[in-house]
Amino acid sequence: MGSSLLFEKVHAIIFDLDDTLVNSQTAWHKGFDEVIVDLWEQNAKISDFKSAEAIYEGPIRKGIENAQKLSSNSEWNDEYIDSAFKDFFGNYLGLTETSCINLVTRYKKAWPKHLALFADVRSVIEYCSDKIPLGLITNGLTQDQNLKLNIEVGGKKLRDYFDVCLISEEVGITKPNEEIFKIACSALKIEPNKIMFVGDNPYDDVEGANNAGMISVWLNRPANRFSGPAEAKYEIQSLEELLSVN
Secondary structure, eight states: OOOHHHHHHOSEEEEOOBTTTBOHHHHHHHHHHHHHTTHHHHOGGGGGSSOHHHHIIIIIHHHHHHHHHHOSOOSOOTHHHHHHHIIIIIIITOOOHHHHHHHHHHHHHHGGGGOOBOTTHHHHHHHHHTTSOEEEEEOSOHHHHHHHHTOEETTEEGGGGOSEEEEHHHHTOOTTOHHHHHHHHHHHTOOGGGEEEEESOIIIIIIHHHHTTOEEEEEOOTTOSOOOOOOOSEEESSGGGGGGOO
16 A cells, blocks of 8 residues: 655654545534424425525635634634624525524534534554555644544544644644645654645645645645645545555
């Protein structure tokens, strides 16, 4: 398993977390579906949408992005979700403010229950961790990201496979700012041009890694919500393909 050429060129690999190792998007969709299941029969206007996923990836996603644009803070904030729920369920569906608050509160408790790794993660992480140092850089709130990093993998927690693990809220810097990438490289004591960075986001991951002088890999899974283009050194569709690059 794996490519000897890869480990000749690369002295460390750093991974993104959300939708690279952890299937966060599916967890968000399932959690959202769980909390709105009763609304399909209670509210006529919700029938304008075919599924809970269509709502989440449509008006909810748009509401989140709009709230982020209006904020001067590049870090994730749960208030973006609050704003998106209020706009869709309150302004569009006509639910009361109390109902909107109830839905968003339930959603924030629901989605973590559905967190899981992609099927290709364990074998690749275990194999690579025996060969070279591994790192992780993720944008997000510390509390949320720790839930994902504590997922069990082969009798250990996911976080235990990484020699350095940076969460943007803790560091005070978010991707794609090249400084958070450089901090990880310094912690590993390896030059950026000898470190591969793997992530699903063409902007946060690929552009950030490129600017830091790293070897960028765009993990463009079939369900990737980012269409690119990504000016990455490599493009792969699954983590297994990472072991065959040369």
